[in-house]
Amino acid sequence: MQRPNVSNDGIINPVYGLTFSAPVMAAGPAPPANMFNTVPGYEGTLAGGGKKHASGYLPPPMPSAPMPAPEQAPRSPDWHIPRISEDSAREAFATYVSSKCCYSSAPVREGVITNMEPFNTYRYRLETFTESRSTEWSQEPFKGQVLDAGAQPAPGPWQIAAQAPAFFQDHKQTVKVPYTSSIKNCHMCQGVGRKPCTTCAGAGTKPCRMCNGSGHRESNDRCMHCNGCGHEKCSSCSGNGTCQCDTCQGKGKLLVFINLNVKWSTEKDEFVAQDTSGLAAKRLGTVTGKELFKDAQFMVYPVAGFPDVSVAQASERLVGDHRVKYAQTSRILQQRQTIELIPITKVNYMWKGKPYLYYVYGNEFKVYTADYPATCCCSII
Numbered sequence: 482m483q484r485p486n487v488s489n490d491g492i493i494n495p496v497y498g499l500t501f502s503a504p505v506m507a508a509g510p511a512p513p514a515n516m517f518n519t520v521p522g523y524e525g526t527l528a529g530g531g532k533k534h535a536s537g538y539l540p541p542p543m544p545s546a547p548m549p550a551p552e553q554a555p556r557s558p559d560w561h562i563p564r565i566s567e568d569s570a571r572e573a574f575a576t577y578v579s580s581k582c583c584y585s586s587a588p589v590r591e592g593v594i595t596n597m598e599p600f601n602t603y604r605y606r607l608e609t610f611t612e613s614r615s616t617e618w619s620q621e622p623f624k625g626q627v628l629d630a631g632a633q634p635a636p637g638p639w640q641i642a643a644q645a646p647a648f649f650q651d652h653k654q655t656v657k658v659p660y661t662s663s664i665k666n667c668h669m670c671q672g673v674g675r676k677p678c679t680t681c682a683g684a685g686t687k688p689c690r691m692c693n694g695s696g697h698r699e700s701n702d703r704c705m706h707c708n709g710c711g712h713e714k715c716s717s718c719s720g721n722g723t724c725q726c727d728t729c730q731g732k733g734k735l736l737v738f739i740n741l742n743v744k745w746s747t748e749k750d751e752f753v754a755q756d757t758s759g760l761a762a763k764r765l766g767t768v769t770g771k772e773l774f775k776d777a778q779f780m781v782y783p784v785a786g787f788p789d790v791s792v793a794q795a796s797e798r799l800v801g802d803h804r805v806k807y808a809q810t811s812r813i814l815q816q817r818q819t820i821e822l823i824p825i826t827k828v829n830y831m832w833k834g835k836p837y838l839y840y841v842y843g844n845e846f847k848v849y850t851a852d853y854p855a856t857c858c859c860s861i862i
């Protein structure tokens with residue numbers, strides 16, 4: 482007899498009681514709704530998953546030991562704000578212009594930088610790595626698998642061991658819940674293993690395709706294909722009139738059991754501090770910044786003492802949100818928070834007596850400009 486994988490962390494969910502009642506074995510054909518036993522601890526489990534319910538996921542049990550308190554917020558590092566040089570700005574601008582096939586490089590070569598303003602901003606990111614569990618009734622053709630339903634009480638969904646991946650690596654695993662497997666007659670074929678052929682409606686023959694069932698050709702000759710009878714053998718069922726049942730693969734019996742679906746996922750939220758440069762914040766989504774702060778632990782503590790108050794407030798809010806959102810329906814395994822400094826430089830320049838501007842932003846020195854004065858090289862002589 483297969484032994485269940487019960488985790489040894491001593492967590493017993495009070496919801497999953499240990500009272501046990503023998504499952505009712507259905508003797509005859511049964512519709513799918515009645516096909517499943519009642520398994521203590523799995524009463525709400527639906528066939529094909531609980532997707533119809535808003536919360537298909539099972540709440541994790543209360544931990545037997547108090548949760549470790551988050552570590553104290555680390556001391557604020559020396560927040561250093563870099564600036565870019567005029568040469569770097571010009572070089573980034575030249576690269577940008579050369580990537581646009583029609584842009585003339587004249588404004589880059591001849592333009593005179595008049596002012597460079599730094600508008601650095603911050604991006605706060607919180608990631609929460611969770612494990613969630615849900616169950617569903619499943620079935621597969623019966624091929625002699627172990628029937629263990631009722632041999633012992635089934636372990637609770639959170640008592641079953643699962644192999645967690647490394648932190649922040651999304652993954653899924655399906656585990657057959659021990660002591661839930663039983664045998665049933667296939668509901669699709671009433672246990673026969675075969676179903677009427679859909680092509681010939683069970684007749685085993687169909688009208689001859691050469692003479693359309695008449696038995697003779699246009700010339701009134703007898704049809705050679707069907708020998709004049711007007712019918713030919715159904716190729717779908719080889720003339721049997723029945724086909725193997727797909728559901729039970731012809732076995733007539735199904736193994737019915739509960740599957741536990743374990744899902745590990747990383748939930749991510751970001752906050753970008755408002756700056757006054759005039760560059761749309763959505764452009765910053767495509768660049769990286771300089772990592773000023775990184776903190777990963779079981780539960781992070783909101784960032785405190787950061788110079789930009791809005792970042793500290795966002796951290797406080799998102800850390801609280803994640804706890805409320807993810808601790809109800811899943812287990813939080815790890816959290817990670819980072820603060821990036823995203824450099825933004827607004828470069829003002831003059832070309833042919835008129836002022837223009839462009840932005841250089843991100844570690845990548847990405848450039849954005851809305852008023853490039855020579856967007857078509859053909860018109861510039």
Ligand SMILES: [Zn+2]
Pocket residue numbers: 689690691692693694695696697704705706707708709710711712
């Ligand atoms: Zn024929």
Ligand SMILES: [Zn+2]
Pocket residue numbers: 678679680681682683684685686715716717718719720721722723
């Ligand atoms: Zn057929």
Ligand SMILES: [Zn+2]
Pocket residue numbers: 667668669670671672673674675726727728729730731732733734
């Ligand atoms: Zn069947």
